[in-house]
Amino acid sequence: MQRPDMSVAIAGIEMRNPVMTASGTFGYGAEFADYLDLESIGAMITKGLSLKPKAGNPTPRIVETSGGMLNAIGLQNVGIDAFIEQKLPYLKNVNTPVIANLYGNTLEEYGEVASRLDGLAGVAGIEVNISCPNVKQGGIVFGTDPSAAQEVVSLVKKNTSKPLIVKLSPNVTDVVVMAKACADAGADALSLINTLTGMAIDLERRRPVLANVTGGLSGPAIKPVALRMVWQVAKAVSLPIIGIGGIMTGRDALEFMLAGATAVQVGTASFLDPSAAQRIAREMEEYLVEHGIASVRSLIGALEV
Amino acid sequence: MQRPDMSVAIAGIEMRNPVMTASGTFGYGAEFADYLDLESIGAMITKGLSLKPKAGNPTPRIVETSGGMLNAIGLQNVGIDAFIEQKLPYLKNVNTPVIANLYGNTLEEYGEVASRLDGLAGVAGIEVNISCPNVKQGGIVFGTDPSAAQEVVSLVKKNTSKPLIVKLSPNVTDVVVMAKACADAGADALSLINTLTGMAIDLERRRPVLANVTGGLSGPAIKPVALRMVWQVAKAVSLPIIGIGGIMTGRDALEFMLAGATAVQVGTASFLDPSAAQRIAREMEEYLVEHGIASVRSLIGALEV
Amino acid sequence: MQFKAMVLSNVELSPGYFRMRMTAPQELASSAPGQFLMLKVNDAIDPLLRRPFGLFDVGSFLPEYAGCGAQVYCEILYKVVGKGTKLLSALHHGDLVDLLAPLGKGFDLGPAGEEKVLVGGGVGLAPLYYLAKELKNRGEKVRLFAGGRNRDDILCITEFERLGVETYVATDDGTLGERGFVTQVLEPHLAPGTRIFACGPTPMLNAVAKMAQKSGVPCQVSMEAYMACGVGACLGCVMKGANHTEETPDYRCVCKDGPVFDSFELQWS
Amino acid sequence: MQFKAMVLSNVELSPGYFRMRMTAPQELASSAPGQFLMLKVNDAIDPLLRRPFGLFDVGSFLPEYAGCGAQVYCEILYKVVGKGTKLLSALHHGDLVDLLAPLGKGFDLGPAGEEKVLVGGGVGLAPLYYLAKELKNRGEKVRLFAGGRNRDDILCITEFERLGVETYVATDDGTLGERGFVTQVLEPHLAPGTRIFACGPTPMLNAVAKMAQKSGVPCQVSMEAYMACGVGACLGCVMKGANHTEETPDYRCVCKDGPVFDSFELQWS
Ligand SMILES: Cc1cc2nc3c(=O)[nH]c(=O)nc-3n(C[C@H](O)[C@H](O)[C@H](O)COP(=O)(O)OP(=O)(O)OC[C@H]3O[C@@H](n4cnc5c(N)ncnc54)[C@H](O)[C@@H]3O)c2cc1C
Ligand SMILES: Cc1cc2nc3c(=O)[nH]c(=O)nc-3n(C[C@H](O)[C@H](O)[C@H](O)COP(=O)(O)OP(=O)(O)OC[C@H]3O[C@@H](n4cnc5c(N)ncnc54)[C@H](O)[C@@H]3O)c2cc1C
Ligand SMILES: Cc1cc2nc3c(=O)[nH]c(=O)nc-3n(C[C@H](O)[C@H](O)[C@H](O)COP(=O)(O)O)c2cc1C
Ligand SMILES: Cc1cc2nc3c(=O)[nH]c(=O)nc-3n(C[C@H](O)[C@H](O)[C@H](O)COP(=O)(O)O)c2cc1C
Ligand code: FES
Ligand code: FES
Numbered sequence A, B: 001m002q003r004p005d006m007s008v009a010i011a012g013i014e015m016r017n018p019v020m021t022a023s024g025t026f027g028y029g030a031e032f033a034d035y036l037d038l039e040s041i042g043a044m045i046t047k048g049l050s051l052k053p054k055a056g057n058p059t060p061r062i063v064e065t066s067g068g069m070l071n072a073i074g075l076q077n078v079g080i081d082a083f084i085e086q087k088l089p090y091l092k093n094v095n096t097p098v099i100a101n102l103y104g105n106t107l108e109e110y111g112e113v114a115s116r117l118d119g120l121a122g123v124a125g126i127e128v129n130i131s132c133p134n135v136k137q138g139g140i141v142f143g144t145d146p147s148a149a150q151e152v153v154s155l156v157k158k159n160t161s162k163p164l165i166v167k168l169s170p171n172v173t174d175v176v177v178m179a180k181a182c183a184d185a186g187a188d189a190l191s192l193i194n195t196l197t198g199m200a201i202d203l204e205r206r207r208p209v210l211a212n213v214t215g216g217l218s219g220p221a222i223k224p225v226a227l228r229m230v231w232q233v234a235k236a237v238s239l240p241i242i243g244i245g246g247i248m249t250g251r252d253a254l255e256f257m258l259a260g261a262t263a264v265q266v267g268t269a270s271f272l273d274p275s276a277a278q279r280i281a282r283e284m285e286e287y288l289v290e291h292g293i294a295s296v297r298s299l300i301g302a303l304e305v
Numbered sequence C, D: 001m002q003f004k005a006m007v008l009s010n011v012e013l014s015p016g017y018f019r020m021r022m023t024a025p026q027e028l029a030s031s032a033p034g035q036f037l038m039l040k041v042n043d044a045i046d047p048l049l050r051r052p053f054g055l056f057d058v059g060s061f062l063p064e065y066a067g068c069g070a071q072v073y074c075e076i077l078y079k080v081v082g083k084g085t086k087l088l089s090a091l092h093h094g095d096l097v098d099l100l101a102p103l104g105k106g107f108d109l110g111p112a113g114e115e116k117v118l119v120g121g122g123v124g125l126a127p128l129y130y131l132a133k134e135l136k137n138r139g140e141k142v143r144l145f146a147g148g149r150n151r152d153d154i155l156c157i158t159e160f161e162r163l164g165v166e167t168y169v170a171t172d173d174g175t176l177g178e179r180g181f182v183t184q185v186l187e188p189h190l191a192p193g194t195r196i197f198a199c200g201p202t203p204m205l206n207a208v209a210k211m212a213q214k215s216g217v218p219c220q221v222s223m224e225a226y227m228a229c230g231v232g233a234c235l236g237c238v239m240k241g242a243n244h245t246e247e248t249p250d251y252r253c254v255c256k257d258g259p260v261f262d263s264f265e266l267q268w269s
Helices: A080-092 A107-117 A140-144 A146-158 A175-184 A220-236 A250-259 A276-290 B080-092 B107-117 B140-144 B146-158 B175-184 B220-236 B250-258 B276-290 C026-030 C083-089 C122-137 C157-162 C182-189 C202-215 D026-030 D083-089 D122-137 D157-162 D182-189 D202-215
Strands: A008-010 A013-015 A019-021 A043-045 A062-065 A068-071 A098-102 A125-129 A164-167 A189-192 A196-199 A214-218 A241-244 A263-266 B008-010 B013-015 B019-021 B043-045 B062-065 B068-071 B098-102 B125-129 B164-167 B189-192 B196-199 B214-218 B241-244 B263-266 C002-014 C017-024 C036-040 C051-054 C057-061 C071-079 C096-103 C115-121 C141-148 C166-171 C194-199 C219-222 C238-240 C251-253 C260-262 D002-014 D017-024 D036-040 D051-054 D057-061 D071-079 D096-103 D115-121 D141-148 D166-171 D194-199 D219-222 D238-240 D251-253 D260-262
Touching: A019 A276, A062 A214, A062 B220, A068 A220, A068 B220, A080 A098, A080 A107, A098 A107, A107 A125, A107 A146, A125 A146, A140 A146, A146 A164, A146 A175, A175 A189, A175 A220, A189 A220, A196 B220, A214 A220, A214 B220, A220 A241, A220 A250, A220 B062, A220 B068, A220 B196, A220 B214, A220 B220, A241 A250, A250 A263, A250 A276, A263 A276, B019 B276, B062 B214, B068 B220, B080 B098, B080 B107, B098 B107, B107 B125, B107 B146, B125 B146, B140 B146, B146 B164, B146 B175, B175 B189, B175 B220, B189 B220, B214 B220, B220 B241, B220 B250, B241 B250, B250 B263, B250 B276, B263 B276, C002 C071, C002 C083, C017 C083, C017 C096, C026 C057, C026 C071, C036 C071, C051 C071, C051 C083, C051 C122, C057 C122, C071 C083, C071 C122, C115 C122, C115 C182, C115 C202, C122 C141, C122 C157, C122 C194, C141 C157, C141 C182, C157 C166, C166 C182, C182 C202, C194 C202, C202 C219, D002 D071, D002 D083, D017 D083, D017 D096, D026 D057, D026 D071, D036 D071, D051 D071, D051 D083, D051 D122, D057 D122, D071 D083, D071 D122, D115 D122, D115 D182, D115 D202, D122 D141, D122 D157, D122 D194, D141 D157, D141 D182, D157 D166, D166 D182, D182 D202, D194 D202, D202 D219
Parallel strands: A019 A043, A019 A263, A043 A098, A098 A125, A125 A164, A164 A189, A189 A241, A241 A263, B019 B043, B019 B263, B043 B098, B098 B125, B125 B164, B164 B189, B189 B241, B241 B263, C115 C141, C115 C194, C141 C166, C194 C219, D115 D141, D115 D194, D141 D166, D194 D219
Antiparallel strands: A008 A013, A062 A068, A068 A214, A196 A214, B008 B013, B062 B068, B068 B214, B196 B214, C002 C017, C002 C096, C017 C071, C036 C051, C036 C096, C057 C071, C219 C260, C238 C251, D002 D017, D002 D096, D017 D071, D036 D051, D036 D096, D057 D071, D219 D260, D238 D251
16 A cells, blocks of 8 residues: 555645644754654644743743643743744754744734744744733733734734644633634634643642642643544634644544544653654554555544534 | 541531532442441532433443543433432431532523422532533533523522532633622532533544543543632632542642632542542541641641742 | 452463453352452553453462462453553552452343353353353353354353353354354254343344344343443443333443343343 | 663662662763653553653673673662652563653763762762762762761662772761761861762752852752753753843753753852
8 A cells, every 4th residue: 555645734834744743842843853853743833932032930830740741831932033043043954844833921022923933934834822821911811812812813914924823722611712713813723722721739838839820731631621622613613723632642643633633733742752743643644554544634524423 | 646627517518527429420329338438428419410300411421531531421310309209318317418419401490409409308408510511401501601600599599598509610711700600699609620521532433432422521630620720719709619620539639628628529539449538538637647737627728829 | 349359360361362360358259140340450540440340250269378268269351452451461460459349230040940041252251151150050051152253252162161061152254163153153042941141242242132032032131331430320331221212211320230131121223 | 862671670779769770772871970861650641751860870781691792771779759759669670661861961070180079868879879980980089978867868888889989978867877967077078179069959959059169169969850851842840040030030951951050050049
């Protein structure tokens, strides 16, 4: 049998396979170069970038929970200018699309960061994080209020000619409402989910484990919630969807595709296994071979309900 | 050292310790009598009761996920009359408060079920499930819309003289808004959280695993979300709170108390270990002994942030 | 009953099929064939839930070390299919597992003098060995019909024969016994005065139940369902009763009302 | 590098303290003392994350079985504190674990001719043995100051002495060596021409760092922090750099910029 066709495209971004690395879990790519072939994966998403460099939260910033982990990194990043100067040149030499994840502390910053990235070679698209639950001004309002989200997305859209992916928060009553608001405002694709807001307590010290008190829950624990939301949004919105949340194996990734995702992102899994993204892409391909499926695209939304 | 004082009270319901069994995970009590001493726990909550007997959802109804499980039982129950006739007599002979969990398919049914339970000996209080995510008419609207919740709670309050606990859904943008709405409508206590809505997919069959497509996620996976919500509500509302979500050990239970809970409910843990509720109460007491803490009540809300 | 059991042995009988013996408390000696146990493969939260297995055998032995009287054991026969059974297959002598047992309703052995017909598909054989042992103890005539995809799925035939059971084997590919479905081999043997006890994949049970009805032979089937509690509390494991309709639903708990049912109690497709 | 290692031995040295030897690829022979590894204790999702451990020793041995040339091993010395280390302590010869190694920045051994002063608190001793071995290989004079709460926390002193290291021990309760803090025993030995390498609980490192500054002695400390990735990607493991302020924050990654830092690089309380 011929090798199956693993390629997919998200809003014009052509990828050799559907496996992308999730923002904040893959550094700026180079950190993982010793562990996998960066040219074996579909796309890389950068750590969330802001206008100014950002120091992030005090420590502890991470804690393990049952089947998951909480993080409150606080969006520490080098800032958009340092990214362009120091990180992008390396990434340009890697033959894999790079998508810049960005956020702003204010509406205007979102626009500003987007415009700095516009026209920049080596950036295949942008992913707007309206959902980060850690920084007071940096996300939670935009991510949970449909009209605020609409404002952000419209503004970013005005400031970019690149494919625009909007990343949704799961901490909402109705994710479909948020998805539609972003679609209406001009998003070219949606990625979901970001982390669920959670908390861990140190019984002995009678204090929250995280200095930030709450953090974002990721990992296999959240997969059922993520699958549900991807399925809900895929039914309601016609944009391509990137499924994220607890993906550890090729089978997990394919389940997200059945639910309606065109591509997936691998986050926490890269901490357990730094070669996870490459392995997952390989496992997906093996599944297709075993089942005689010619193209991975035939699985998108193929769930029978 | 004297044995620590483990007793707590929720809206006038006196309990020998803070450990209650969660609705739907402990049957009608008798199922567990071989595995633990029903008189060793704080209180028992019945399976959700409706006006008429209810058959529940088609099967499969349950599936394991990473660190958790999904259920879509669909609120199968014997109905309020059969409960009173067949199940309550047994429970009356057990010297442990019994709290009836109830729900309605319509607003009126909530009122009707509550009034049938009113004045009934052997029922120490009622817990209103406004949050079950499985049955279209049976919860999700009441549980995610503050004014609908307010209506239900007000009506139930009119129809009962028993302590009224309202059980909140986690599938909302802001649980504090829901908590306040229920408090304003006359709730005497709040229990949280019910299950997070999730989904599992059978890759080979390309179908959802659950016949109902989506189900409620419970177990250790959701504990960080539950702890966060208990903490948020405890800060904002002055009612006593019952913490629920992934409690497996005495330490877990004590963490919920630090976050602001006066009592806790043990759900999924009883499936792994049918004696879980008794064990957890014992582990809590052991912790108090080891740390020289005289009363468990001194831990309620004792988190330092 | 909830108890800790020590693994005594855990042997691969055929590729992917294991037989595991564990210690058990005295009370388990009075369990009934067809009852099952729920086993927690480790004390972590992955896998989270207990796993149900039929009682393959219950008996007693005298430990070799001094100071210990006769000790009850129980056995399960299992197939490695997923995470839980994979972990189970790695357990060794001396490892501890947490058990709930005996659970559910076992087989009704029926009156003496009948011919007892046991029908097992693959690992569905598991509860039939304990049943055959009890029936032979009562001096009954017992035949076993065992089916599987290929010879690797046919287990413990010698053990059954050692009990004095007459055995018949069928495999889909003919690598052991007759080629074809076990039900084809079974059919000619059904006659008034026989009683069927069946366990295996649902399509097989379906066929057996129909055949039994046609022949007017009483038939009990042991069913499987996803389970969380095993004690009738979660209502996760229900099956449609014979009279189930959308309007007047009739669900039975496999863990509490079963796993053994009279075939006419259930709805067959 | 990511690789599967086979456990060669896993021995309890003192209550709750284990020394585990694992196979390693050739490349690990060129790791530096102070570097660490990240170990996945099983391939389940509980516990989810890898656990970091310092390299206690790296060397090579000749397996007894035929057909295999010299094989590199690495060792860790660990204390059972929680879920991960508990599972680790149950591993046996032949079990496989997944490792990332070597990670981070090791110790700068400094110029020859200095007196090297190693200070370890409890299991903080772990990376110092590999360090001592390297220093002694270079013919340096090495002293070890080991502290702990009681004698059970004092590990492998004989092993250090066998290398030719002069050892000093202090315990809080005086059950081994001098009674008191290891820093008290250390203080009189600090003088120009010495160089400190310290690993242990933060309060100890804090005291050592201050003492070193006062005496004008160069001092490297090996730090611990909660880690997810171990490769500088998640930014979970950061520590405040010396010039960190609320306004101009300066965070260092323990996994990538460390775990070994010059004491003046960090902010001490
Ligand atoms: C009453 C009863 C008796 C059984 N007796 C035996 C026996 O004697 N020998 C044997 O090999 N198997 C038996 N089974 C099936 C056995 O329980 C499953 O094969 C086993 O639980 C699979 O676990 P896993 O972790 O390897 O598979 P996974 O697929 O990883 O399990 C995931 C979940 O699905 C459940 N599950 C998967 N397959 C089944 C199934 N066929 N039936 C019920 N639940 C399932 C598991 O319990 C678990 O909750 C019995 C099942 C029941 C209900
Ligand atoms: C660079 C480095 C080197 C280390 N070297 C050693 C060593 O040689 N020997 C040794 O015994 N210990 C060492 N530790 C500490 C060791 O990593 C922890 O004791 C271990 O991770 C605890 O895991 P657990 O599952 O038993 O504990 P749990 O408390 O159940 O772990 C929960 C989580 O907290 C993290 N954690 C808990 N304690 C620590 C800690 N002290 N430092 C960092 N993370 C922690 C775990 O990694 C895990 O993610 C080192 C830590 C670091 C950062
Ligand atoms: C340590 C860490 C840092 C993260 N940082 C970001 C970020 O900067 N921007 C963002 O949009 N998402 C961020 N995320 C969320 C992930 O991209 C992803 O949405 C989430 O972790 C769920 O996927 P997973 O379960 O596969 O990890 C972060 C997640 C983790 C664990
Ligand atoms: C099988 C099952 C059935 C449940 N049925 C009900 C119910 O009838 N009414 C209700 O209010 N909650 C019900 N719940 C929710 C639990 O009471 C509890 O809120 C939830 O499981 C979270 O707690 P846990 O993580 O300890 O299980 C059910 C949960 C499970 C797992
Ligand atoms: S498994 Fe819970 S009712 Fe049967
Ligand atoms: S552990 Fe991830 S950056 Fe250090």
